[in-house]
Amino acid sequence: MALHILPRPLQYLEAVARTGSIQAASRSLGIAASAIDRQIIALEDSCQTPLFERHARGMRLTAAGETALQMARRWRADEDRLETELRNMRGEQHGTVRLAAMDSMANTILPALVDDFALRYPRINLSIDIMTPREAGRELDNGSIDLAIAFNLPNDRNRHVLWSSPLPFGCVVGRGHPLWGREGVALTEAAQHPIAAQSRVLPSREYLDQRYGWLFDPVEPALVTNSLQLLKQILAQGRLMALSSRLDMLAELETGVLSFVPLTDKRLRPQSISVVVDARRMMPRAARLVGEALATTVPQRLAALDAAVSDQADPPLR
Template sequence: MPLHIYPRSLQYLEAVARLGSVQAASRALGIAASAIDRQIIGLEEECETPLFERHPRGMRLTAAGEAAILLARRWRADQDRLSDELRQMRGMEQGTVRLAAMDSLSNSVLPALVSVLRDRHPGINLSVDIMAPQDAARDLDQAMVDLAVVFNLSADKTRHVLWSTPLPFGCVVGQGHRLWGAPSVTLKDAAQNPIAAQSEILPVREYLERRYGWLFNPVKPVLVTNSQQLLKQVLLEGKLMAITSQMDVATELLAGDLSFVPIRDAGLKPQSLSLVVDARRPLSHAARQVGNLQASLLEDLMKRLNDMIAPAAPVSPG
């Protein structure tokens, strides 16, 4: 049986915060609105401060409420980990592991993780949320996820890195493009080609805009999108080029549908991809199994991608 050490009042607090009103929480939980309201008022009396701002159209957390929610999520995560560990002690390998990941991994390592996990650890369930790096870092800090696979995550003493790798930039093109199969290219030469670019909210574009904004000015990209799938479909036509990392197009590179041409210019700092956990909380047995599998799959994928790139002499900036 699952543990029930997580207070009901905190369950209601989370639901109201997530859904925006007592009435919405009542409908979602199947609990009378008056019961939920009593629990919230009781919490506020114990805390001696309001946890919500009450408005005609709903309820919004106060600063105290935000702090209470953070603690509530950590409490719930601790309950889940304890439950998993007790199952493990009874010889039962079960549990749900929550993973935050990037959209570009959706057709490479993530399906592989699901497949391997199902075969090797059928009692472990996986919950995957696709989100931006900053959102993944926030959810990891708030105990909303157990692990995160993210690009360009800043160093933080509260995070423990299970696996990490640099991701050098390159030009990605389809068959028929003039750069197809080239051993390397300078950024100046690459900029002479029509570009399909990622949206500025994505890590690759954010970095390029900050360091090499001249790539997109005065000549605008032919396409700007936050959809990795659309970007890859356009590149397959062989007319446009994108500046990104191998990991964004891993499946297509391994299939031979796209080509990755390294950019050898000095000063072009690689991105990074990291698998991280919160250093302040112990991992459950299930989360450790998922973390080990994910690190192994990422390492194998990077080796296969790097083996495809022929060594080339460094090219000085043009």
């Protein structure tokens, strides 16, 4: 049985913020609209400030309301952690684990993780949100997630790294591209080919802009997109190349649709990929199991990809 220790006014605030109106929250919760309205007004009176802007088309959180919502989410996350720890003390493998992950893992690492846990730990539930590294760091600090797997998370004394690894950049191309099958290429040579680039809102492009912005100046990329799926489809056509990591394109590299050509420049700094938790909070056993699974699965998949590429490059002697 759930603990339900989150105060009712905060439950109602969450529902109104999620649905956009008192009436919609009423339908969602099965609670009378008048009861929800009274609780919201009482909460605003206690806070001595409006938590919502009220419009003809609905309600929108004020800055104070956003702060209250963050507190509600932290409270709910702590409620789940307490329930999980109590179950652990009773010897039950049970709980909900909140994970922040990158979009590039949505068709590779994450489906395998969900399938593995459904088989091995059927009483552990996963709540996975796709976030940017900046969002993941913020939500980890807020306590609304249990752990994050993200690119280039900065060092922070409040974070504990369960696992981390460098993630080098390379040129990703499709069949028919001049770089297909190359064992390596210098960055200056790679820059001579038309580029398909991720948009600046995505972590890999942000990292490249900070260190190798000259790649995109003065020549604009032939394609800029915030859709990793579109980018991979375009690369498969064999005309454009992208600078990316193997993890971004893992499924297509595993199937041979795309090829990864390492950059040979010795001074290039790779990205990093890390599994991180908040060092200030007790880590539930279920979350630790998820962290351990990620720390095992990601390097295994990358190592298997390297082995497959090596086998193709060096066919067995007859």
